[in-house]
Amino acid sequence: MINIENLTVKYGGVVALDGLTLTVTDDVMGLIGPNGAGKTTMTNAFSGFAPITAGRIVIDGMNLLELAPHKRARWGVSRSFQKVQIVGDLTVAEHLLAVCDAKGIKRNERVGVIGTVLDFAGISACRDMLGDSLNPYQKRMTEIAKCLIGAPKIILLDEPGGGLSESEMQDLRRIITQTKNRFGAQIIMVDHDVDLIRDVCTSIAVLDFGKLIAFGPTREVLQDEAVKTAYLGR
Amino acid sequence: MPKTVLPPLVVLAICLFVLPLVLSALWVKVVTSAAIFALAAAGISVLFAQLGLINLAQIALVGVGGWIALRLNYATPLPVTLIIAIAGIATAAIGAVLALPALRMRGLYLALVTLMAAGAFQILFNAFQFPNGGEGFWGVARQSAADIRPPLMVQTDVGYLRYSIVIVALCFGLVALHRVTAPGRAWAMIRQSEANAMAAGVNVTFYKIWAFALSGLLAGVAGALLSGALGQLDPRSFLASEGILLFALAVVGGAYSWAGAVIAGILYKLLPALLNDFGVSADIALIVFGGALLHAIMTAPRGIAGQLIGALQRKPS
Numbered sequence: 001m002i003n004i005e006n007l008t009v010k011y012g013g014v015v016a017l018d019g020l021t022l023t024v025t026d027d028v029m030g031l032i033g034p035n036g037a038g039k040t041t042m043t044n045a046f047s048g049f050a051p052i053t054a055g056r057i058v059i060d061g062m063n064l065l066e067l068a069p070h071k072r073a074r075w076g077v078s079r080s081f082q083k084v085q086i087v088g089d090l091t092v093a094e095h096l097l098a099v100c101d102a103k104g105i106k107r108n109e110r111v112g113v114i115g116t117v118l119d120f121a122g123i124s125a126c127r128d129m130l131g132d133s134l135n136p137y138q139k140r141m142t143e144i145a146k147c148l149i150g151a152p153k154i155i156l157l158d159e160p161g162g163g164l165s166e167s168e169m170q171d172l173r174r175i176i177t178q179t180k181n182r183f184g185a186q187i188i189m190v191d192h193d194v195d196l197i198r199d200v201c202t203s204i205a206v207l208d209f210g211k212l213i214a215f216g217p218t219r220e221v222l223q224d225e226a227v228k229t230a231y232l233g234r
Numbered sequence: 235m236p237k238t239v240l241p242p243l244v245v246l247a248i249c250l251f252v253l254p255l256v257l258s259a260l261w262v263k264v265v266t267s268a269a270i271f272a273l274a275a276a277g278i279s280v281l282f283a284q285l286g287l288i289n290l291a292q293i294a295l296v297g298v299g300g301w302i303a304l305r306l307n308y309a310t311p312l313p314v315t316l317i318i319a320i321a322g323i324a325t326a327a328i329g330a331v332l333a334l335p336a337l338r339m340r341g342l343y344l345a346l347v348t349l350m351a352a353g354a355f356q357i358l359f360n361a362f363q364f365p366n367g368g369e370g371f372w373g374v375a376r377q378s379a380a381d382i383r384p385p386l387m388v389q390t391d392v393g394y395l396r397y398s399i400v401i402v403a404l405c406f407g408l409v410a411l412h413r414v415t416a417p418g419r420a421w422a423m424i425r426q427s428e429a430n431a432m433a434a435g436v437n438v439t440f441y442k443i444w445a446f447a448l449s450g451l452l453a454g455v456a457g458a459l460l461s462g463a464l465g466q467l468d469p470r471s472f473l474a475s476e477g478i479l480l481f482a483l484a485v486v487g488g489a490y491s492w493a494g495a496v497i498a499g500i501l502y503k504l505l506p507a508l509l510n511d512f513g514v515s516a517d518i519a520l521i522v523f524g525g526a527l528l529h530a531i532m533t534a535p536r537g538i539a540g541q542l543i544g545a546l547q548r549k550p551s
Contacts, residue, residue: 073435085430087422089414098419102435167493 001025002154002186007055009041009210016041016050018210027180028187030201030218032194034230037207039190040082043156046074047079047189054180059153074103076153080160086130090141091203092123095131096149113149120182121145122171137168144175152185161193169196176200176201198222206230242406242492249399254392255307263463263475264507266395270459271480272499273402276409277452278421278481279489284413284421288345290477292453294355295332297364297472299325299457304365304467307382308373314385314462318401321458329450333443352474360470366466379466398459405452406492417444433497479523486526487535497538501526 002024009017017038031039043096044050045055048069057064064072087095096114105113118124121141126134134142140160149153157176161169177200191197197204197218204221206214208230214221221227249269257265274296281287302321306312312320335347365373367380388397411416420441423431431438461467483501488494501523506516526538534541 047429049429052271069432070435070437073433079433081430081433085426085433087426090419090422094419094422098423098436099434100417101416150435161369196259 001020001060002188003056003058005056005058007037007045007057008043008053009045009050011051012054012122017045017211018212020207020212022051022205022212022215024186024188024203024205026186026202028176028189028201029189030197030204031190031207032192032197032204033207036209038210039207040158041192041210042207043079043158043188046072046154046156070102074150074183075169076151077156077234078147078150078152078154079156080140080147080158080189082158082162084136084139084143085132086131086134086139086142090131091128092118092126092131092134092138092145093128095146099149101144105150106139106204117145117148122179131221136163137165140164141171141175148179148183148185155179155185155187157187157189157191159191160189161196166207169193172196173200194222242403245401245493245496246403250396254387254395259391262391262395264503266391266398266463267460268499268503269395269398269402270456270463271404271502272496273459274453274456275480275484275498275502276406276412276454276492276495277449278484278498280409280412280449280452282481282484283489284418284425285442286425287340287445288444288481289332289348289446289449290345290354290474290481291332291348291355292449293472293480294326294352294474295329295356295450295453295476296457296460297467297469298328299454300461300467300472301359301364301457302454303458303461304382307461308365308380309366314383318455318458318462322455325454326447326451326455329453330443330447331451333446336442336446338441338517349453349474349477352477356469356472356474358495359472363469364461364467375452382462382465384462394463398463401455402461403543405455406495409448410450410492412448417441421445433482438485479520482523482527486523486530487539488534488539488541490536491539491543493542494539 004020004022005143006022008015020054031042033039041050045052046064052065062075064077067075093114095108096117100110118127121144122144123138123141126138130182144160145230161172164172173196176187176189179187189201201218204218205212206221213230214224214227253265254262274292278292278544281289299321302324303317306316306317306320332348332351336344336379339347354530362372363374366375367373368375384394385397388394409466420431422437423434424438424441426439453523480502483498484495487498505522506519509516
């Protein structure tokens, strides 16, 4: 369970997140809102990259803000970035090994762990390919595979569907919906694709100008008049 | 045996068994220096290629390593190889201190900070000189330098050349080991972006400091070897401007492979000596280096080594 209490982030005079309070119990929660609403700021607040001025984030009783950014990752906060972060001269396996190093996965377990996440992400064939030679879909899946290593408690996906084709989106849907069962991690997903959100998220939080304007089961929120006005422009 | 291990072993064998046979006494000394500065350049390359950080103070750290080695050689009966190890480790600690500004800065600003550090060491070396067998902590006497002990079983210049090359090769091996294990992978993640590294659980602070310490270790070992090769050190060898030159040559040689560091060492020590030998002013080398740097920046970001490797890997059509 994720408890966000009165979370406030300020960049100078700009209030990017304004007293956000939210309790997430669903396996997959969507986070939507127009550009500049504070979605990426919220994922950055989880990771420790945003200047938090007030509030707390508590996951399974642990106050996240007490931990340095890399320790949050080791504790169980995984994330992907809007712009994929794949190193050109490392192979896919080396990317995953780097995460194993950081999270202290034992040597004799690594081959198994890496095999499992590669298989789940459907990119076992890319294991020894260099980052530079991957296509955008394979890069995206490598990022997701990185997120799955080391028993994560929560995975934040920042626009995982960006630039994917329809068949690739089907793989992504499968991966997102099966993650909780296979790896035990809750997912918070930022995306603009309403179809993807509708298919995989059981609840949605809607942000606008740093404030929470709606939160609840997916179907109800997408019917909400205030949400349509703010997000869909209707 | 992997393909990448063979070329360095061939070069090592040539350096150990062929060079000593064909070089005259003067050139043995020059090649020894070139090998030693190749090691210093390798330290610059670790920071530049692995983390994109510019360190212009490497030459100052070579001086620090040399100072420590001379000091210990005169003051203690320790074996010379142990002294070299101690000088390397102590310089690594000082290199790690240089990492502190690098935790907050990069690019031009970090380069400026390291240049300031190099300037500060230049002043210290000038003020206190290098130990030459005198009394007291600084160990400087107004006399010609006392002899220092050579390493065990090393009696001649050729022996010292072989000794230096073995140590340089071991240090290159240490760097190669870093690149294919956890530190190399962590550095790659940091190079991509620090946010990316932190989000994967990498301790960015620790691995940046580690990179500076490794770079400092190589500089310290190089300095200690240099003090043994020359018998005494001159503050004028460790000017801040030399630090800029060595950095430029590390880039020209190629920061992304061991061969680049070897080329940097050759350019730094061998080319000026060759020009002298031809009866041309060694200052011409500076002009050549300037041109080579422009060339590297504009057309060969992986340096001469990158171009050579590219040419060798290209299949004949």
